[in-house]
Amino acid sequence: MKIDNTKAQMRKGILEYCILGILDSSDAYASDIIDQLKEAKLIVVEGTLYPLLTRLKNAGLLEYRWEESSSGPPRKYYSLSDSGRAFQKELKMTWEELQSAVTILTTRPNQS
């Protein structure tokens, strides 16, 4: 079992939640989302994101609109749909549960 593979799996699992989280606060186009994710060191390359965005959009969680750009072709501005918002809320709950679970589990050995 490779550590890199496990790391990548962990990251990918929470990537969808993070994208929905970013869009929950404000609409954004792909580059914005990428920049934020990069800043947080959650992704390294942009390639990973495009299939994911399309898949979320096709699942009805995201919507987009076209907007002109000063430096290139028109951009897709993504926003959460109603079901996306509901989905995000549920994920948030799950994430918080998981977080506490992980914290409890990983800190307990120190106590004992």
Next chain:
Amino acid sequence: MNKTININLAGIIFHLDEGAYESFRDYLNQVKNALESQEGGAEIIADIEARIAELFSMRMQEFKREAVTIEDVNFIQATLGAPQDFEDDSDEAPHTSAGIPAGKKRLFRNTDESIIGGVASGIAAYFGTDVVWIRIIFLVLLFFTGIGFITYLILWMAIPEAKTTAQKLQMRGEPVNLSNIERSVKEELDGVKERFGRFREENQGTGQSLRKTINRGLNIIINILEWLFRLVFKFFGLLFILVCLVIGFTLFVALFGVIASTWNFGGIDFISIDGNILGLNAAEAILGSGIELTLMRIGTLLTLLFPILGLTTLLAKAFKRPLANGRLVNIVGGTSFFIGLALLLYAGGNVLSSFKVSTTEMRTVELQGNTFDMRAELLEESDGFLFEIDDDNLRIENVKLDIKKSFDPSASLAMKHRARGSSNSDARKRAMQFDYPFEQVGPVMSLSEYFTVPEEALYRGQELQVTLYLPIGSEVYLDPSVENLLYGIENAHNMWDGEMIGHTWKMERRGLVCMDCEEIDYFESEAVEAQIEALELEIKKLKEN
């Protein structure tokens, strides 16, 4: 100076340097290959192209450039990631490989490892065997049936060439997935890069533009020449196989007819019908079983060794399995060729010298009666070949029959034995060894079509001339069986030998006259001439008496 190529990305035109274009095209193709099979792949690709267009535009503005360089392409790759990063494997049903599943092989021509059209190597790739075996099968088919040639041509036309990387992978049955394509492309690119690097190295430091131009010109010429050589080589490859076919067949025949075919005396027939292959009889008849035969055999084999070795070397080269030492082959083959030639010349000279002297020996037998029926049925029928070895005897079918006017009151049969030898006594001894049986029962004269000599006498130009001397007034019937024996018999009608058989002839003063021919080509003047000649002879004889 760099050539640029224009591309359209998401509706925006970009100028790409040639090197940048190639690198970018390969990258984008790999990405497309990775995404095409995914759901919504086309949309993702469009998004990515738009993103690349955005990044290119940003960089052009930032660096105030017009053309996209290799650095920009490298930047794109670093930003967007390697092609496999695009695979969305968080899917419920993850893809193990994109595109055509593993194991589904397709038949292609492998022109990367071809001698002619890459048919053999394509088949080898399909069956996963070494190409050498396929080539051997083709050659065997070629040599023994010729089907190989036609099959090859048909396959050449029918099987498509493996052009793209995906096709090359399919040809080997490797799954056409991203990593395989990448590996394959990388291998190809590495080769190109290496060549390119070498080219650049060679061109560095020349400095002067004139020399650069010359270098470039030379390079183009070299490229053209290389291409031409390839073309010519392929053409000769095909020609070579055809030549192999011919040479192979010739060698096959030659090895059997080895000795006799090099010594064709006076139109000897080499191909016998009933099992005696290609004149071995003739060889034995002329050479005997002595030292000459052995020398001749060894000589011929040694002479043939060179072309055989040469052919083997060429074949080995064709299979890209060069033999260990080409020079050794040349030395051994060449030496054996000359030794063989010397042996052939020596033995040939020996044999020829035993044909030097010619002598004749006469034998005359008086015959009873004055009516004859000439037949040639005494001995079993011969097969029409000059030589035949029968027990310890050598049959020679070289008998000629003539009919002449006799000045004696009785008929006679004269036999003239002719033979050659190294000396007069040698030839005479041989001339006395003829055995030619004949029989007279009433009017029937039975002759045979051949005579025999002891086997050790060998063939030294032996020939038998049989002459039937007929007194005037006597008659002779020529049975069809003597047709092969007749040789230029003069007659009053000037008829050909073949026309004379089956008729009864009467000896008159003017020569032989047909008694039962229906239509005679009768030439008055010639008949008169013959009459005068006959009279003159008679006068001469009377005078002598």
